[in-house]
Amino acid sequence: MISVDDVSVSLDGKKILDAVSFRIDGGESVALLGSNGAGKSTLIRSIAGMLPLTSGAVTIASQEVSTQYRDEEWRQSIGFIPQNSPLVETASVLTNVVHGFAGARGDWRCCLQSLARGWMRERAMQILDSVGLADKASKQAGQLSGGEVQRCSIARALVREPKLVLADEPTASLDPATRQEIHQLLRDTAAQAGSALLVSSHLVEEVRDFFQRLIALRDGSVILDRSTADVSPDELNDIYKTGASRER
Amino acid sequence: MSGNAEQAKVPPRMSGEILRRLVLAATIVLLAAGSLSGSGVSLQTFIEGIPSILSLARDMWPPDFRRIDSIAHAIFVTLQIAVAGTFLGLCGSLLAGVLGSRHQSPSAWLRVLVKVMLAGVRTIPELLWALLFVVSVGPGAFAGVLAICMDTLGFAGRFFAEALDDVDSDPQAALLVHGASRSLVLFGVVFPLAMPSLLHTSLYSLERAIRASVVLGVVGAGGIGIELKVAMDLFQYRKAAAMVICILVVVVAVEAFGTWARLQLRPK
Numbered sequence: 001m002i003s004v005d006d007v008s009v010s011l012d013g014k015k016i017l018d019a020v021s022f023r024i025d026g027g028e029s030v031a032l033l034g035s036n037g038a039g040k041s042t043l044i045r046s047i048a049g050m051l052p053l054t055s056g057a058v059t060i061a062s063q064e065v066s067t068q069y070r071d072e073e074w075r076q077s078i079g080f081i082p083q084n085s086p087l088v089e090t091a092s093v094l095t096n097v098v099h100g101f102a103g104a105r106g107d108w109r110c111c112l113q114s115l116a117r118g119w120m121r122e123r124a125m126q127i128l129d130s131v132g133l134a135d136k137a138s139k140q141a142g143q144l145s146g147g148e149v150q151r152c153s154i155a156r157a158l159v160r161e162p163k164l165v166l167a168d169e170p171t172a173s174l175d176p177a178t179r180q181e182i183h184q185l186l187r188d189t190a191a192q193a194g195s196a197l198l199v200s201s202h203l204v205e206e207v208r209d210f211f212q213r214l215i216a217l218r219d220g221s222v223i224l225d226r227s228t229a230d231v232s233p234d235e236l237n238d239i240y241k242t243g244a245s246r247e248r
Numbered sequence: 249m250s251g252n253a254e255q256a257k258v259p260p261r262m263s264g265e266i267l268r269r270l271v272l273a274a275t276i277v278l279l280a281a282g283s284l285s286g287s288g289v290s291l292q293t294f295i296e297g298i299p300s301i302l303s304l305a306r307d308m309w310p311p312d313f314r315r316i317d318s319i320a321h322a323i324f325v326t327l328q329i330a331v332a333g334t335f336l337g338l339c340g341s342l343l344a345g346v347l348g349s350r351h352q353s354p355s356a357w358l359r360v361l362v363k364v365m366l367a368g369v370r371t372i373p374e375l376l377w378a379l380l381f382v383v384s385v386g387p388g389a390f391a392g393v394l395a396i397c398m399d400t401l402g403f404a405g406r407f408f409a410e411a412l413d414d415v416d417s418d419p420q421a422a423l424l425v426h427g428a429s430r431s432l433v434l435f436g437v438v439f440p441l442a443m444p445s446l447l448h449t450s451l452y453s454l455e456r457a458i459r460a461s462v463v464l465g466v467v468g469a470g471g472i473g474i475e476l477k478v479a480m481d482l483f484q485y486r487k488a489a490a491m492v493i494c495i496l497v498v499v500v501a502v503e504a505f506g507t508w509a510r511l512q513l514r515p516k
Contacts, residue, residue, distance in 0.1 A: 048425045075427030082418045090440045099436055103427025111436030156422070 001025050002047070002164050002196050007056035009039075009046050009220075016042045018220040019056070024196040024213075026163065029187045031207040031228075032200040034217035035240050040200035041083075043217065044168045047198070048080050061163050075103045079157030079195065081167040086153045089142030093133060093152055096141050097124040100159035127155045130192070131185060147178035154186055161193040169200050179203065183210040204236045308489035315487065319475070319494050326471035327498065329389050329464070330457040333396025337457075338450055340401045345408025351420075352412050352438060363409070370402035374460045378469040389470030396457045396464070404453045411445035412438055444513055451506045458502045462495050 002024045009017040017039045024030050034040050045051045047058050060077050079100070087096050095113040101120050102110060109115045113124070128134045131151040136144065144152060150170050157165055167186060171179040183199070187210050190197040201207045208214065208228050216224035216239040224235060313319075344362050346352050353359035377398045381391035419437050428436075439446075465473020472491060479488040 050421065050425060075425070078425060080422055080425040082422050084416075084418050086418050086422045088419050088437050088440050090443055091436075095436075099423055099428075099432070100426060102423045102429075102432055102436075107427075107429050108431040108435065111432055153422075160426075 001061065002198075003057075003059040004043075004047065005057050005059070007043070007046060007058060008054045009042055009051060010054045011042070011051070015054075016220050017046065020217070020220070020222055021056075022215055022222065022225055024164075024198060026196050027191055027194050028213065029190060029197040029211045030199070030213045030215055031211040032198055032215050032217065033202065033204060033207070033224075033239055034200075035202060038217040039220040040202075040217060041168050042220075044166050044198065044200055047164075048078060048166050049075070076160060077163040079160070079162035079165040081150075081153045081157045081165070081170045083168045083170070083172055087141040087144075087149055087156075089140065091141060092137065093128065093139055093141055093144065094121070094124055094137040096152055097128055097155045097159055100124070100156035124155070124159055127159050127189075128152075130189060131155045146174050147182060150174065150178075150182050151185060154182070154189060158189050158193055158195065162195055164196045164198070165190050167197070167199040169202070171201065171203070171206075176206070179206055180210075183207060187211065202240075204239065208236070304485065307483075307485040310486065311489035311493055312484070312486035313490045316490070316494075319472070319491055322465075322472040322475045322491075323494055323498055325389055326461045326465070326473070327458070329392040329469075329471050330396060330454065330461040333393040333461070334400050334450075334454045334457045336393065336397040337400025338404055338453060340397070341404035341408045341453075342446075344401065344405035345412055346434070348405065348409035349412040350409075351415075351417070352434065362405075366402055366405045366409075369398055370406070372398070372402075374399035375463065375467060378464045378467050382468045387468035387470070392461060392464045392469035392471055395469055396461060399460060400453045400457060403456070404449050407449040408442075408446060411442045411449065414445070415441045447513055448510060451509055455503055455506050458499055462499075 004020055004022050007017055007020045008015065020039075020043060032040050032043065042051060046053055088099070092113060095111075098110050098113045098116045098120055101107060101116070104110070109117065110120065113121060116124075125134060125137060128137055131154055133148060133151055133155065136148065141149065141152060153170065154167075157167075165186070170186065171182050174182060183206065186197060186199060197211075199207070199211065208231070211228055214224060214226060214228050214231055214236075215222060218239065224231065224239065344366055347354075347358055348362035348366060350359065353362070374395050378391060378395035381394040385391050385394065415438050419441065420433050423433055423437060461471050462473055462476075465471040465475065466477045468474065472495060476488055476491050476495075479485075479491065
């Protein structure tokens with residue numbers, strides 16, 4: 001289980017996140033919504049330990065991020081999918097997935113799939129099979145399509161069955177059909193691994209069909225945190241209204 | 249429409265920006281003119297020298313290939329100097345590139361120190377390096393190898409550091425979040441992504457080294473250069489012409505190899 005308690009983050013003196021709190025259970029899939037500048041990426045990066053918290057705490061399976069940031073075991077409990085070009089394009093698809101074992105003892109062997117341990121290569125092939133890329137394992141990552149790149153990133157993030165998977169707008173540059181495919185794949189693969197899943201997006205209509213729960217941010221604060229089935233279309237539209245349009 | 253024309257102001261013919269550009273262009277022209285005058289450039293002297301050039305060309309014809317075996321050996325040594333010097337220089341450049349890279353260097357002080365050192369190495373031309381090494385290790389191919397090594401280090405070290413800095417940070421961040429060691433990030437992400445740029449620089453370094461190694465022999469650093477100098481000093485112009493033709497063939501062959509290798513590096 002992941003617990004975000006009263007988290008505030010300030011960057012260059014500007015408050016980006018203001019007392020954000022929520023919990024996500026293992027196997028639960030949550031979409032993080034909000035307009036540009038609402039604080040989605042900052043929240044995802046703060047949970048991942050990439051940005052320091054100004055106050056509050058993030059706890060994953062009873063280990064606190066702020067104190068366990070450098071702890072190897074804690075780091076291995078997170079799978080992260082960044083927004084842009086997250087793969088090593090000049091390396092093979094299998095090598096990119098083997099990179100997901102980063103942080104393991106002697107991880108320098110993961111720099112190339114041919115140097116990696118046998119069980120790592122087998123596990124990487126298993127997860128590539130589950131995302132439908134097993135036949136492209138030897139292909140260069142730079143030759144993959146946009147959708148395939150994200151499928152490969154999902155495989156890399158989940159290869160070690162982390163307790164929490166964080167995805168920062170993983171479908172931002174994809175066409176609508178591929179976006180749906182990737183959201184579905186993320187949800188199903190994370191559920192199979194028993195991982196909690198937090199995906200940021202600004203595509204309300206698309207994510208509501210795939211995620212169990214929606215959390216919405218506005219100006220760095222949580223304005224909605226509810227089961228997807230309980231959120232009305234009006235409430236969804238309200239997430240993206242600006243201050244001026246809300247007053248009208 | 250006429251109303252709009254009345255409202256819109258016609259920009260002035262001479263603005264501050266145009267004036268700055270004119271001053272810059274005038275400065276460049278003055279500098280070039282001063283340099284041409286100061287270095288004794290004269291069209292008349294050049295025209296007067298044409299008969300001497302033609303006379304030398306006549307003396308060089310036909311090229312004397314009777315001692316092709318010794319020319320071939322000297323060229324082979326020249327190639328070895330270039331390849332060995334480039335290899336050592338590139339190894340040093342890789343280390344200097346990592347230590348001098350903004351994102352990969354373990355310390356800011358070390359980065360500045362490496363950058364200053366590379367800049368210092370670059371300011372000394374390869375001929376001066378050759379003179380220094382001829383004095384320190386004695387005349388011969390080894391002095392040439394060291395001179396090429398230093399020249400390559402100054403040139404490639406800077407470009408390697410810049411290539412490593414240009415690598416996209418997202419794939420590195422994705423692995424660092426997973427707890428990756430610096431060695432995995434360097435060998436698994438940074439080097440593979442920078443590889444096309446590193447190989448381009450390496451190929452260009454080799455081409456430069458081949459051209460430079462021909463000249464180094466003139467100051468006693470081994471290779472074909474010393475043979476060429478001796479032939480010219482002894483007025484054996486036909487033999488010198490044979491050497492120049494052989495050098496030309498080797499340089500063109502190496503550049504053709506470089507072009508072919510770059511084509512192979514292009515993403516398919």
